[in-house]
Amino acid sequence: MIKKKISIxxxxxxxxxxxxxxxxxxxxxxxxxxxxxxxxQKVWDKIKEMNYKPxxxxxxxxxxxxxxxxxxxSDISNPFYSRMARHIEDLAEKKGYxxxxxxxxxxxxxxxxxxxxxxxxxxxxxxxxxSQKNISEFNTLLAxxxxxxxxxxxxxxxxxxxxxxxxxxxxxxxxxxLIKQGYERIAAFAISPVHVxxxxxxxxxxxxxxxxxxxxxxxxxxxxxxxxNVKAAVKKEFKKLxxxxxxxxxxxxxxxxxxxxxxxxxxxxxxxxxxxxxxxxFDDVDLFKLTSPTITAVAQPIDEICENALKFLFAEIxxxxxxxxxxITLATKLIIRRSSVL
Amino acid sequence: MIKKKISIxxxxxxxxxxxxxxxxxxxxxxxxxxxxxxxxQKVWDKIKEMNYKPxxxxxxxxxxxxxxxxxxxSDISNPFYSRMARHIEDLAEKKGYxxxxxxxxxxxxxxxxxxxxxxxxxxxxxxxxxSQKNISEFNTLLAxxxxxxxxxxxxxxxxxxxxxxxxxxxxxxxxxxLIKQGYERIAAFAISPVHVxxxxxxxxxxxxxxxxxxxxxxxxxxxxxxxxNVKAAVKKEFKKLxxxxxxxxxxxxxxxxxxxxxxxxxxxxxxxxxxxxxxxxFDDVDLFKLTSPTITAVAQPIDEICENALKFLFAEIxxxxxxxxxxITLATKLIIRRSSVL
DNA sequence: GTGAAAGCGCTAACAG
DNA sequence: CTGTTAGCGCTTTCAC
Numbered sequence: 091m092i093k094k095k096i097s098i099x100x101x102x103x104x105x106x107x108x109x110x111x112x113x114x115x116x117x118x119x120x121x122x123x124x125x126x127x128x129x130x131q132k133v134w135d136k137i138k139e140m141n142y143k144p145x146x147x148x149x150x151x152x153x154x155x156x157x158x159x160x161x162x163x164s165d166i167s168n169p170f171y172s173r174m175a176r177h178i179e180d181l182a183e184k185k186g187y188x189x190x191x192x193x194x195x196x197x198x199x200x201x202x203x204x205x206x207x208x209x210x211x212x213x214x215x216x217x218x219x220x221s222q223k224n225i226s227e228f229n230t231l232l233a234x235x236x237x238x239x240x241x242x243x244x245x246x247x248x249x250x251x252x253x254x255x256x257x258x259x260x261x262x263x264x265x266x267x268l269i270k271q272g273y274e275r276i277a278a279f280a281i282s283p284v285h286v287x288x289x290x291x292x293x294x295x296x297x298x299x300x301x302x303x304x305x306x307x308x309x310x311x312x313x314x315x316x317x318x319n320v321k322a323a324v325k326k327e328f329k330k331l332x333x334x335x336x337x338x339x340x341x342x343x344x345x346x347x348x349x350x351x352x353x354x355x356x357x358x359x360x361x362x363x364x365x366x367x368x369x370x371x372f373d374d375v376d377l378f379k380l381t382s383p384t385i386t387a388v389a390q391p392i393d394e395i396c397e398n399a400l401k402f403l404f405a406e407i408x409x410x411x412x413x414x415x416x417x418i419t420l421a422t423k424l425i426i427r428r429s430s431v432l
Numbered sequence: 433m434i435k436k437k438i439s440i441x442x443x444x445x446x447x448x449x450x451x452x453x454x455x456x457x458x459x460x461x462x463x464x465x466x467x468x469x470x471x472x473q474k475v476w477d478k479i480k481e482m483n484y485k486p487x488x489x490x491x492x493x494x495x496x497x498x499x500x501x502x503x504x505x506s507d508i509s510n511p512f513y514s515r516m517a518r519h520i521e522d523l524a525e526k527k528g529y530x531x532x533x534x535x536x537x538x539x540x541x542x543x544x545x546x547x548x549x550x551x552x553x554x555x556x557x558x559x560x561x562x563s564q565k566n567i568s569e570f571n572t573l574l575a576x577x578x579x580x581x582x583x584x585x586x587x588x589x590x591x592x593x594x595x596x597x598x599x600x601x602x603x604x605x606x607x608x609x610l611i612k613q614g615y616e617r618i619a620a621f622a623i624s625p626v627h628v629x630x631x632x633x634x635x636x637x638x639x640x641x642x643x644x645x646x647x648x649x650x651x652x653x654x655x656x657x658x659x660x661n662v663k664a665a666v667k668k669e670f671k672k673l674x675x676x677x678x679x680x681x682x683x684x685x686x687x688x689x690x691x692x693x694x695x696x697x698x699x700x701x702x703x704x705x706x707x708x709x710x711x712x713x714f715d716d717v718d719l720f721k722l723t724s725p726t727i728t729a730v731a732q733p734i735d736e737i738c739e740n741a742l743k744f745l746f747a748e749i750x751x752x753x754x755x756x757x758x759x760i761t762l763a764t765k766l767i768i769r770r771s772s773v774l
Numbered sequence: 775g776t777g778a779a780a781g782c783g784c785t786a787a788c789a790g
Numbered sequence: 791c792t793g794t795t796a797g798c799g800c801t802t803t804c805a806c
Binding site for chain 2: 785
């Protein structure tokens, strides 16, 4: 059995003092309360001797906080989110906060359940890359002044903090780059749910680039890949698109997972990139510079995203949700590699 | 300001009943206490009406648990660990547990501090891929019957649960594969700290394979890359090893990060793989089948690792640390790709 | 300089 | 069937 943990009471009793005194010492408030150095030392000695550790759950209950922040993303094993998680972890730790990480698999209900659960756990603030279509859950959070910042995916009409990148522009630049290389029939593989801001914005960027450059086929080459069946769906659609008279010349993958699946489809079909088909992708992943060929990608400033998100979140936390809501959109960077340059 | 949260007391008062009653209803114990259906319904209605959410921190303090498990790894953005985290998250969630994820950057002191912090937070159990050299911290945990399972990296002499893979054999097979392909001067890039069981075992596997096949240069081609400077160090060592008369013919990268760095070094030096140099790697990553060339890798059964780890951990939790300590070593699988086959 | 007492929100033993 | 009471471990106001 786990040994009975020793509490502040045990320290107090064995020292013949009150637990108030011990608490004051522990929390470095003994000086302002004028507690003698001698007593202070005695307390510290006893704490060490008995190997006392404060119970943070009790402290937090009393203080009405948890020193925990919740991070909700679609899938923590996606390298984009795991890099984000890592950076957030580091920044949070500096302020004494820990991170509870939750994945939704793009399931709206699961996301809502997770938000509720984290609130019930008294998490001090939430960082969410949301799959939500409906904003009512967030309106509730806002009405409660719950510290919240949306990252990656945002909901502009919502009066809350967010930090994202210019997805439309990033996609536009990627597709424009393809056009300038002479490619005309450019397909795009989006991922469901398409209502998510990042995905939708990237689609808009794609469509706008086509239009601005007089490629008038609209969304004829736009495909939506279901989140839970990426590989199979990509393969199937890919096969269709590379056949026939109007077969595509280039492909825009809307995120790193789609790009990876595209590369597999490309290899299976023995397509030569960029000779037979060019590829660009939104999201950069370390290994994209080692694939064959290396993959042109739209890189996001992950560190900056996290730094801003936490700055906003801590402002909310310290103001109890009364901070001015800030919205920031960072720039992406197109990294041109071999998959799009003949 | 955050609105005053409503508590079980508010429900009880507004219903003119005791909070005991409300608590019983909430916890589905009303039937065994014979509380009338009518009263039950009234409670539920009021809960909905007032939008009451139980404060889990208070409940957990009372119950002496947190429904949280701590996961400590060297770096959550390493794909091996992020995939592990994801799977653990899913399994834990099914049992109503959440995950606090912490990265150590291989810093022993940080790991110890994190263990203490998580204990103070009353985390119900710990899953650790430890960088520890000294086992005293774990002995303390064991003496306290703290639910613990080591994953990935283990400390065999410790009487605790662990689940790992046969790193020695995995490395042996990888290196033997190289030898059978005719390569003789095979270097290995390990990563510090080398005392970590997985790394050490892989080194032993490498050395044993050399020895068993009469390659008697011992550790002449073994290099240790510092964890916090992988790319630069790999490049530097790589350059040295591919020059001169005894230049190497093959390279064994001890984990996925090292492999990635090796690939970059290979490209920079315009080395042709596998013609000029073969490469095998411990850890498989999705994108390794898309690199140029594709990379031969020792794959670990991540899902199985996690399933066992959680099975052990929950056994500890439910028995309050009195479960029989289990140790399991799973098999790896060598996935042969182009980087090692002429 | 120090202590008593209240209370954070919850559960559970016991009483009736 | 329902309520009283105690207490998880901690902080903090107020009193001496």
